[in-house]
Amino acid sequence: MPSIHELERLAVQMRMCIVDMMGSDKAHHFGGSLSAADLMTAIYFHAMRYDPRDPAWPERDRFVMSKGHCVPAQYAALAMLGVFPTAELATLKQLGSRLQGHPAAHILPGIEACTGSLGQGLSFANGMALAGRMRRLDYRVYCLLGDGETHEGQVWEAARTTVRQRLANVTAIVDRNGLKAMDPSYDADDLCRLGGRWEALGWAVREVDGHDMAAICGALDWARAEDKPCAILAATVKGKGVSFLEGQAQYHNAALTREQIAAARAELEGRREQITEVGAR
Amino acid sequence: MSECYQTRYIYGEALLEAGGRYANVVALDADLYTSTRTVLFRDAFPDRFVDMGIAEMDMMSTAAGLASCDMVPFVNSFAMFLTAHCYDQLRIQICYPRLHVVLAGSSAGLTQGPDGASHQSLEDIALMRALPNMTVLVPADAIETRAMTLAAAGELDGPIYLRLGRYPVPNVHGADYRFALGKAIRLREGGDVTLLACGHMVSAAMGAAQALEGEGIAASVVNMSTIKPLDAEAVHRATRESRLVVTVEEHSIIGGLGGAVAEVMADAGAGVPLLRLGTPDVFGESATADELLNKHGLTPTGICRSVLQALG
Numbered sequence: 001m002p003s004i005h006e007l008e009r010l011a012v013q014m015r016m017c018i019v020d021m022m023g024s025d026k027a028h029h030f031g032g033s034l035s036a037a038d039l040m041t042a043i044y045f046h047a048m049r050y051d052p053r054d055p056a057w058p059e060r061d062r063f064v065m066s067k068g069h070c071v072p073a074q075y076a077a078l079a080m081l082g083v084f085p086t087a088e089l090a091t092l093k094q095l096g097s098r099l100q101g102h103p104a105a106h107i108l109p110g111i112e113a114c115t116g117s118l119g120q121g122l123s124f125a126n127g128m129a130l131a132g133r134m135r136r137l138d139y140r141v142y143c144l145l146g147d148g149e150t151h152e153g154q155v156w157e158a159a160r161t162t163v164r165q166r167l168a169n170v171t172a173i174v175d176r177n178g179l180k181a182m183d184p185s186y187d188a189d190d191l192c193r194l195g196g197r198w199e200a201l202g203w204a205v206r207e208v209d210g211h212d213m214a215a216i217c218g219a220l221d222w223a224r225a226e227d228k229p230c231a232i233l234a235a236t237v238k239g240k241g242v243s244f245l246e247g248q249a250q251y252h253n254a255a256l257t258r259e260q261i262a263a264a265r266a267e268l269e270g271r272r273e274q275i276t277e278v279g280a281r
Numbered sequence: 282m283s284e285c286y287q288t289r290y291i292y293g294e295a296l297l298e299a300g301g302r303y304a305n306v307v308a309l310d311a312d313l314y315t316s317t318r319t320v321l322f323r324d325a326f327p328d329r330f331v332d333m334g335i336a337e338m339d340m341m342s343t344a345a346g347l348a349s350c351d352m353v354p355f356v357n358s359f360a361m362f363l364t365a366h367c368y369d370q371l372r373i374q375i376c377y378p379r380l381h382v383v384l385a386g387s388s389a390g391l392t393q394g395p396d397g398a399s400h401q402s403l404e405d406i407a408l409m410r411a412l413p414n415m416t417v418l419v420p421a422d423a424i425e426t427r428a429m430t431l432a433a434a435g436e437l438d439g440p441i442y443l444r445l446g447r448y449p450v451p452n453v454h455g456a457d458y459r460f461a462l463g464k465a466i467r468l469r470e471g472g473d474v475t476l477l478a479c480g481h482m483v484s485a486a487m488g489a490a491q492a493l494e495g496e497g498i499a500a501s502v503v504n505m506s507t508i509k510p511l512d513a514e515a516v517h518r519a520t521r522e523s524r525l526v527v528t529v530e531e532h533s534i535i536g537g538l539g540g541a542v543a544e545v546m547a548d549a550g551a552g553v554p555l556l557r558l559g560t561p562d563v564f565g566e567s568a569t570a571d572e573l574l575n576k577h578g579l580t581p582t583g584i585c586r587s588v589l590q591a592l593g
Contacts, residue, residue, distance in 0.1 A: 112349060114374050114377045116373060117373050120369075123338070123339045123340075126343050127343040127346020127347040127349070128349060130307075131347045131350030134328065134352060157336040160336070161333065161343065
């Protein structure tokens with residue numbers, strides 16, 4: 001299992017993959033893909049039982065990207081694992097590409113669920129967990145949601161089902177980056193109630209810093225050990241890792257210039273070197 | 282008068298049979314299991330029955346997750362809720378990846394009756410037909426319902442919409458009936474008019490054909506129980522052999538069987554008039570099933586009258 005330090009390095013690599021595959025001059029979902037990068041790294045490289053050589057292995061842990069517009073982070077994870085060639089990342093959203101703008105499970109190995117219309121992923125994850133129980137397989141199901149996505153009513157239908165069906169192998173991770181496409185996801189009062197909503201439905205809830213790798217891994221380990229469904233509310237920063245994107249709703253889905261991409265890459269390179277140095281010491 | 286059956290009842294029995302035959306069949310229901318008749322499956326296979334509560338959207342997406350893990354979920358509710366309330370979930374999570382999920386739309390059409398417009402699905406065939414990868418089946422009687430249910434659980438693949446009713450209808454097929462996807466079934470031969478019907482309206486069309494005979498008009502009757510993929514050859518044959526083609530369905534004349542047949546005829550440049558019988562561009566309303574069928578002329582007498590009028 002990779003060390004926390006190694007995971008931090010992988011997270012920077014994931015951010016570089018995201019920036020590279022998106023490139024300049026075309027609108028992409030930079031903000032939410034980057035905010036989720038640490039969570040995605042911990043889920044795929046720390047938590048999941050997964051064999052990249054056999055992404056259809058029946059006993060694999062499953063990951064559902066409910067906030068489907070952030071699938072570039074999942075594409076990066078799958079390419080880094082070797083499920084498909086890294087070179088294919090550059091085909092994102094091009095005609096004929098397997099890397100569709102939103103996840104297409106029947107087109108690209110490693111993608112489990114078709115999402116893109118928000119609010120539906122947790123229900124799908126519950127279905128996978130129910131199938132696991134019926135087929136006597138002990139896999140876990142991880143589902144990443146956006147905080148804005150939890151405005152969708154179906155999320156709460158699903159959250160009720162997870163508990164009612166006692167699907168302790170389902171873990172919901174909320175990428176609480178605080179911004180939607182236009183505005184903040186929650187005002188301060190509303191945000192206080194987010195954890196309470198999950199708790200009221202019977203979930204175990206833990207709040208973590210979504211950019212603190214040790215804390216994220218700790219929460220995922222906690223969720224595995226709990227005997228009821230666990231929700232990890234991860235406080236993140238939209239656009240994390242590229243300073244001029246951070247906390248800016250206008251980069252939810254936007255085109256960057258060539259200069260901006262170069263600056264983003266340089267900043268991430270710097271961060272990678274910094275981590276490498278720390279590791280060498 | 283032969284015995285009449287509600288297709289939803291036969292479906293419940295056939296689903297139970299499918300559950301015994303296939304270990305991967307699962308049933309999901311949203312608080313209607315006595316009405317949808319999944320109660321039989323629930324009692325026999327409690328480990329493969331999921332009571333979702335009143336949460337149809339969640340039910341649809343949960344079924345998608347089950348199907349992605351090699352189970353064959355049957356999703357149950359009233360036809361209206363199943364097709365309209367969860368259209369988005371169905372579209373992106375089931376039809377797009379072509380998952381094998383069976384939607385059993387119960388109490389479809391006008392004959393849902395007293396509950397009125399909110400519960401009467403008059404657009405469901407149109408909605409389901411528009412979805413890529415979807416198969417649309419409308420059984421005409423008990424025999425066909427059982428065959429289609431078992432086929433949907435077994436040899437068929439991808440998303441399947443099965444439209445079921447609560448109006449008692451007699452069997453129009455014999456015990457030798459075999460379901461073949463996309464194959465229309467000719468039930469009666471007559472050279473003047475062809476009645477293309479589906480669901481409850483097949484037996485009504487048979488009655489209408491008999492009434493037309495009394496008026497000196499010979500009518501063929503064809504059961505178009507697979508709406509998608511539609512048997513285009515059956516439509517071509519109707520246009521070759523008849524002066525008038527008639528579609529009869531318990532559904533809006535927009536987008537359902539009538540719409541599908543109109544598309545095939547227009548594509549072929551068939552110069553034969555088409556009469557689409559069903560509900561006009563309106564919502565349903567509360568009344569008894571028979572009152573509603575009478576109001577919209579969807580009875581043997583009503584169909585006969587409309588055909589005579591169209592022939593002039």
